[in-house]
Amino acid sequence: MIAQNLKKIFAQLKPEIKLVAASKTRTTEEIEQAIAAGVTSIGENYVQEALKKYEVIGSRVNWHLIGHLQKNKAKIAVKIFDIIETVDSIALAAVLDKESAKLSKVIDILIEVNSAKEPAKRGVLPQNVEELVRELGVFKNLRLRGLMTMGPLSQDMQAIRPYFRKTKELFESIKTSQPSRDWNLLSMGMSDSYEIAIVEGANMVRIGTAIFGPR
Numbered sequence: 634m635i636a637q638n639l640k641k642i643f644a645q646l647k648p649e650i651k652l653v654a655a656s657k658t659r660t661t662e663e664i665e666q667a668i669a670a671g672v673t674s675i676g677e678n679y680v681q682e683a684l685k686k687y688e689v690i691g692s693r694v695n696w697h698l699i700g701h702l703q704k705n706k707a708k709i710a711v712k713i714f715d716i717i718e719t720v721d722s723i724a725l726a727a728v729l730d731k732e733s734a735k736l737s738k739v740i741d742i743l744i745e746v747n748s749a750k751e752p753a754k755r756g757v758l759p760q761n762v763e764e765l766v767r768e769l770g771v772f773k774n775l776r777l778r779g780l781m782t783m784g785p786l787s788q789d790m791q792a793i794r795p796y797f798r799k800t801k802e803l804f805e806s807i808k809t810s811q812p813s814r815d816w817n818l819l820s821m822g823m824s825d826s827y828e829i830a831i832v833e834g835a836n837m838v839r840i841g842t843a844i845f846g847p848r
């Protein structure tokens with residue numbers, strides 16, 4: 634089942650699109666099946682859940698944090714994760730930088746953008762992203778790679794499309810205004826929306842249900 638689903642997905646994805654298997658609630662056995670079928674990056678939402686799985690699976694794969702990170706979990710997070718996709722404040726970045734420095738590690742990060750400006754959503758409002766990018770320049774143990782967005786919660790994929798498009802525009806605008814070699818990841822799209830996200834410029838997609846089945 635998992636192998637078959639992945640075969641279909643890999644056949645669709647051009648090689649330049651990075652697949653992150655979103656594995657919250659999935660067992661290590663399910664994740665192992667995904668790895669055997671070619672998955673090289675897994676995305677977890679919660680630090681404690683990720684830690685349990687990391688102790689079994691280890692660093693054979695790239696670990697992405699795709700859920701909100703609380704500052705008091707930053708110390709464990711920098712040990713497990715290769716990339717934190719959900720940085721949304723200078724305060725969180727400062728803690729991540731400090732904890733990474735203690736491990737002599739440079740950790741990859743993305744800024745999470747609240748692209749639909751939803752009041753209840755995490756992430757940085759689009760108009761504040763450029764400023765945060767500038768501020769993050771002081772941190773020596775963070776490597777800013779690009780942007781991540783969820784888009785609005787909607788069953789209508791066409792309603793999500795403009796927010797993916799806007800996030801891509803923001804991504805390109807920052808690439809021009811604050812050039813960096815490291816700035817090359819745009820994480821957008823889940824099981825229902827990844828095809829649209831790729832059309833709109835995503836080069837990283839986070840897929841759970843379409844790989845593992847319904848949660």
Ligand SMILES: *Cc1c(COP(=O)(O)O)cnc(C)c1O
Nearest residue numbers: 655699823824839840841842843
């Ligand atoms: C769960 C989750 C996904 C994957 O969602 P599916 O609809 O199961 O593909 C992607 N991104 C984030 C941030 C998630 O929490």
